[in-house]
Amino acid sequence: MARALVAEGIGTALLLAVVVGSGIMGESLAGGNAAVALLASSLATGAALVVLILVFGPISGAHLNPVVTLSAAIGERLAWARVAPYLLAQVAGAFAGVLLAHVMFGLPAFSASAHARAGTGQLVSEVVATFGLVLTILAVERHRPAAVPMAVALYIVAAYWFTASTSFANPAVTLARAATATFAGILPADVPGFVAAQLLGAAGAVALFAWLWNPRTDPAEAATADPVILKVP
Secondary structure (H helix, E strand, O other): OHHHHHHHHHHHHHHHHHHHHHHHHHHHHHHOOOOHHHHHHHHHHHHHHHHHHHHHHHHHHHOOOHHHHHHHHHHHOOOHOOOOOOOHHHHHHHHHHHHHHHOOOOOOOOOOOOOOOOOOHHHHHHHHHHHHHHHHHHHHHHHHHHHHHHHHHHHHHHHHHOOOOOOOOOOOOOHHHHOOOOOOOOOOOHHHHHHHHHHHHHHHHHHHHHOOOOOOHHHHHHHHHOOOOOOOO
């Protein structure tokens, strides 16, 4: 348990350091071109996700995201007793990652974001982004567990670009990004709406997965299904 929590904390911290740090670097080098800054951030985040899932997956499942943890518990791939400690480790790690990025770039430890991300389009985007992320993890993990790191990374890179919110899809990430007045930030007042939308999207993905990929309706699949990535020792 201790090793799993440390893995979740460090993994989430590194993820936030990448998201915030790449946003700062991209914006400073893009000369005001937001598209270039977003491209830099999306590619860095996708590359980091592959590595982080490969590194921490065998220890904690590499959830790095409260909705992934909740989805794993609902699917009986993680004991419910581990859920609260996982969530605390992820949130603490997320804020630590913001702090690390700020230290690397010589910024104040924390600073409230003024980047407004409100409106129906933003909220629908977070529902869609989180729905797609959780469904990707559940479906690919069922049939091709070794491909989960790449599938997650590819989805997030794409979702950066096809959603109006640039795909936060992670409550811990959302909370921590309210504490950075940089390219990656979100106005604190907009955080509750984002988190609610993410929970809704994750719930929809879990429900659809349970119906579409129900092994009880396919004896052959039930005999061969062997979840790996989300199952914690």
